[in-house]
Amino acid sequence: MITSNNLTKKFRTKTAVDGVSLTLSPGHVYAMLGPNGSGKTTWMKMAAALMKPTSGEVLYEGKPVGVESRRHVAYMSTEPYFYSWMSVKDVGDYYGDFFEDFSATKYKSLLKEMELEGAMKTRTLSSGMMAKLKIAVTMARDAQVYMLDEPFNGIDLLARDEIRHCILREASESKVLLLSSHLVEEMEAVCDTAVFIKQGKLIEVRNLEEMREADHVSMADRYREIYGHTEVSYNE
């Protein structure tokens, strides 16, 4: 459904994504793993057609990503990006104005679950509430592809179940979900496939249950093997 061919992005001093060829197929929840600066965010931004590749391409349903693919690809960035004047309700109205697959009803019920009020100003939200708001407004879309960059960041232990729930509810045979997180443990049960990226290069794509069955190895174990012992972090 989403394919990157030899995708490369160079910045002035470093190559953030280095010749990554990767296909994400419907019916899967992918975990994109790697330490900070390994190129996960850059790959996602190119797949979301926010960033132009230096070389290579990203295809959605066989066509280069762009204005058209944005109708069906929902991207959630790590950083908050809403206009400072917006209230929680304004954010929903904005998505409703631009995305045909956005459901205001779904948004409302998600806000309730997340204990957010429409009248709250985004400017004054705590980082945890902002993280929930980003999830709520993104998952209120009925997109074909969801790319969530660090969805568990800033969210306390108790609320992570809600987030997981909210993400899993959208998983289906026809959709692609891609989550990046350095909280590897949060994603063990949610994801079925792990994409390991190191220094901009694709290391491997593994089915997690197969890996557990065949090698008796968890995603976190594999993560440690690939990146060394220092970089895995559990629950902050």
Add this chain to the structure above:
Amino acid sequence: MNFDPMIPIWLQVATRIKQQIVTGELPPGSKLPGGRDLALQYGINPNTAARIYQELEREGLCQTQRGLGTFVTGSEEAVQKLREEMARRAVARFLTDLKGMGLSREDAIQLIQKEDEPDDHQ
């Protein structure tokens, strides 16, 4: 439910469901949640959830009826067989543990008898 990430998730949930069948928490013929609901209930991937029912069906512990959903087997015989199988495995595990501590079969029987007396317990 907390998972051991080194053991296949489907196996852990399937084992849990088997326990529920054996204890009667899930009586014979009762309806199981749909694959999506199972995934949400346990916070697991939907593909993993599908795999769980596949395995339980393969073992004859549940049946999927088209359009109606998945049900625990109605056969008391199958449940009884599962019970025996699980008990046998629990005993085997128990014995292996004790053996590791240098205790014999007879020591084990004694221990069980002792543990069984309710007054000794608390």
Add this chain to the structure above:
Amino acid sequence: MSKLLKYEIRKTWALKLIILGVTAVAELAFLITLFLDQKNHGFIGLSCMLLFFIAMGGTILIGVQSVLTLHRDMNTKQGYMLYMTPRNSFQILGAKLLENGLSLALAGGFFFLLGLLDVTLLFSKLGTLEELWQFFQDFVRMINDQIQLNARSILCLVVEMLASWLATVSIAFLADIVSSALLNGKRMNGFLAFLFFILLTILLGWIQNQFRTGMSIEAILLVRAGIALLYSAVMYVVSAWVMDRYLSV
């Protein structure tokens, strides 16, 4: 594009409310000095000056704010709001330019009418001033009999100034887009973009100055305004094209 336009208006209305508020205060001061304190011509003159500078400054600020908003939309996370939507660069930039054009026209129209009203009031209250104005007009006509200092020619001047300012804003758009999309991270980015802006502004002036003779002053002004609008359109197309192909947010 109406949705995009709606949010562009929403992004800029605070400044417009401020300008409107300041104008209201200055206008009130003018009216009070005019009706209550006619002896003190100094104050009337001062409030007239003030209104004039608010009109000029306000119009300039509207354009500057538009450029700053575009800059933020390309260089901060806020830009995701625009570029994650299924809208292309021509629509995104079109909404911005349209919003600015409409705002400038509205501000220009508003200030022109307000000025007309105030001048009429001023003449009716202070007859001597109107005579002075007549002298001034005769003097100008003596130098160049084509120039007529009336409301119509002043309106033409206002239109020319607004159109030229819109063109300047659209040049600034292009320079900023080139800077954000093509020169990003390069050395002397800011300087090069500024140079580019200056060169394109000079080019506009040069083209406008090719039409100086054989026409009434009003016609010349309108031709200059037309050229500015055409120039803005060209800047828009080039800007959107560059943005579409090269901008990463």
